[in-house]
Amino acid sequence: MILPTSEQKTQWEEEGYLVFENAIQGEDLKRLQNAFDYWADACKEEWLDRVEAGDAVATFYDIPNPLEKDPIFIDIIDYPSYYGALMAFTDHDLILLGPQVRTVAPWPVSYTGWHPDVGQSNPLHIKVQIYVNDVEPGGGEFGFVPGSHKPGAGPYTRPMRQESMTGHKTFPGKAGTAIMFNSCGWHVSMDNHSDTPRKSIILIYEKRTPGRIGPEQFASISEYCQTPERRKLFSLDG
Amino acid sequence: MPRIDAHLHVFTKASAEFPREISDVWPAEREEPVEKLLGEMEKHQIDQAVLVQMAGASIENHRYLLRCLKEYPNRFLGIGLVPEGHPNPVEHMAALTDDTGIIGFRFSTFGGPRDIFAKMDVREFAAYPIWECAAERDYVLWLYPNAINAHLLPYLIQEFPQVRIVLNHLAVCPGAGKFSWDEFGRPQVQVTGYNLFMHTTYRLARFENVNVHLSGQYAFSKEEFPYKDLAGWHHGLLGGFGAKRLMWATDFPWILEEPGYGKLTTVIEELLPNLSEAELADIMGGNAKRILRFPDL
Numbered sequence: 001m002i003l004p005t006s007e008q009k010t011q012w013e014e015e016g017y018l019v020f021e022n023a024i025q026g027e028d029l030k031r032l033q034n035a036f037d038y039w040a041d042a043c044k045e046e047w048l049d050r051v052e053a054g055d056a057v058a059t060f061y062d063i064p065n066p067l068e069k070d071p072i073f074i075d076i077i078d079y080p081s082y083y084g085a086l087m088a089f090t091d092h093d094l095i096l097l098g099p100q101v102r103t104v105a106p107w108p109v110s111y112t113g114w115h116p117d118v119g120q121s122n123p124l125h126i127k128v129q130i131y132v133n134d135v136e137p138g139g140g141e142f143g144f145v146p147g148s149h150k151p152g153a154g155p156y157t158r159p160m161r162q163e164s165m166t167g168h169k170t171f172p173g174k175a176g177t178a179i180m181f182n183s184c185g186w187h188v189s190m191d192n193h194s195d196t197p198r199k200s201i202i203l204i205y206e207k208r209t210p211g212r213i214g215p216e217q218f219a220s221i222s223e224y225c226q227t228p229e230r231r232k233l234f235s236l237d238g
Numbered sequence: 239m240p241r242i243d244a245h246l247h248v249f250t251k252a253s254a255e256f257p258r259e260i261s262d263v264w265p266a267e268r269e270e271p272v273e274k275l276l277g278e279m280e281k282h283q284i285d286q287a288v289l290v291q292m293a294g295a296s297i298e299n300h301r302y303l304l305r306c307l308k309e310y311p312n313r314f315l316g317i318g319l320v321p322e323g324h325p326n327p328v329e330h331m332a333a334l335t336d337d338t339g340i341i342g343f344r345f346s347t348f349g350g351p352r353d354i355f356a357k358m359d360v361r362e363f364a365a366y367p368i369w370e371c372a373a374e375r376d377y378v379l380w381l382y383p384n385a386i387n388a389h390l391l392p393y394l395i396q397e398f399p400q401v402r403i404v405l406n407h408l409a410v411c412p413g414a415g416k417f418s419w420d421e422f423g424r425p426q427v428q429v430t431g432y433n434l435f436m437h438t439t440y441r442l443a444r445f446e447n448v449n450v451h452l453s454g455q456y457a458f459s460k461e462e463f464p465y466k467d468l469a470g471w472h473h474g475l476l477g478g479f480g481a482k483r484l485m486w487a488t489d490f491p492w493i494l495e496e497p498g499y500g501k502l503t504t505v506i507e508e509l510l511p512n513l514s515e516a517e518l519a520d521i522m523g524g525n526a527k528r529i530l531r532f533p534d535l
Contacts, residue, residue, distance in 0.1 A: 053413040053415060053416065054385040054413015054430070055413060056434070058354060058385065058386070058389045058437070059354060105354040105389075107354065108392040108393065108396055109392055109444050111437045112441075113441070113478070161444065197355060
């Protein structure tokens with residue numbers, strides 16, 4: 001397990017995010033890209049039908065139940081390059097809430113505005129966004145307001161335009177980059193004015209609280225969770 | 239400041255003088271005439287209204303709407319319809335807007351790619367000539383997009399920033415097969431618990447020419463008046479579009495029996511209780527007067 005350096009710890013505390021360049025690379029990145037592309041293509045028509053029926057969002061789609069579709073989607077949950085930091089920041093008491101294997105279409109406006117996901121009263125809530133393709137500036141890259149995760153920060157209001165957010169930083173990056181952030185912080189997907197969809201995976205974690213995730217949630221992948229650490233991460237023992 | 243009901247319908251019995259389409263909900267003998275509307279407006283201190291065509295899109299089907307607009311030119315403005323697939327929509331729109339009081343037209347489709355990932359050439363959209371004409375002639379576009387059409391809107395809006403847009407009924411985009419009528423004769427639109435529209439139509443707040451109706455709550459809510467389960471939607475629209483781009487409306491006559499016209503004149507105060515007096519006055523009529531250019535009374 002690769003634990004965070006003191007500099008990383010300080011940045012996490014002060015700014016609320018960490019960037020892991022080349023977090024996934026080589027054969028693992030190829031496996032991830034192949035699985036992503038295969039399943040995104042396989043699921044697309046059904047998603048469009050659901051959009052037409054008013055049952056799904058029109059501006060992006062997620063591969064349903066990705067953990068059941070390819071083991072690479074399980075392997076990235078506790079991937080060594082960032083897993084140690086996740087464990088360290090949650091006092092080694094981490095659970096997975098779920099993955100979003102997401103394709104976002106280029107569109108004149110981003111599909112979401114600036115927002116935090118949770119309030120300060122929530123147990124530590126962390127997301128890791130992994131770019132599956134290269135994400136250029138103006139290509140729907142992740143945006144974050146450093147320090148906005150801290151109690152007493154702000155107040156922040158959602159601006160009409162993404163780029164008008166006070167104090168924000170944007171994170172274009174190469175495929176395989178992982179961005180970890182405290183979900184109390186204000187974040188967004190910047191506008192994608194390119195002609196390339198943004199392919200990314202958003203892994204959602206939390207510091208464990210009793211009963212947050214039941215053992216049935218990830219029971220379908222229990223065969224891939226033989227170690228005590230994985231069983232705990234996936235809440236398989238309650 | 240006037241109080242303006244920014245979206246409703248009137249119709250009379252089907253006749254040779256006023257031909258219209260008929261259905262189970264609006265059979266030939268049913269009428270919800272303008273005089274009945276004026277009675278409700280009088281009773282609840284509503285000064286003006288937008289009459290939206292229904293029960294047919296042909297020129298002849300518009301006769302009753304045109305008569306109402308002619309008879310009460312200071313009280314009403316009109317929104318017309320264009321037949322789906324009309325070979326010359328520009329001519330149709332011109333015929334209905336020659337100093338008639340019709341200020342724009344209502345649409346739910348735009349004729350572009352179904353797939354948001356497809357290459358978008360707005361000039362190839364079937365609706366392009368309609369929007370081009372709206373830009374030239376200053377028509378208002380009254381939009382209630384089908385769910386599969388919502389992603390096309392920003393391309394058209396970017397192309398025609400001068401066109402005034404009014405998104406109907408909380409900017410909802412109904413899904414195919416999700417429309418029905420309830421026991422009170424009201425439209426019902428089944429929507430998901432998660433608000434999908436915050437990722438599509440709410441995002442159009444970026445464009446200053448886009449406005450939204452706060453109306454149709456009865457069709458989407460799982461609760462009775464005052465539809466508190468939709469308070470979050472109202473707050474989301476207020477946060478995104480601001481109080482200067484929202485317009486209250488009742489969708490008369492569907493609401494006459496339940497909850498009643500009078501109750502709906504208070505729905506904004508119920509769902510957005512923290513509005514200032516000025517903001518409330520804007521939403522209840524000031525914005526419609528300014529954006530739609532209602533005449534002074």
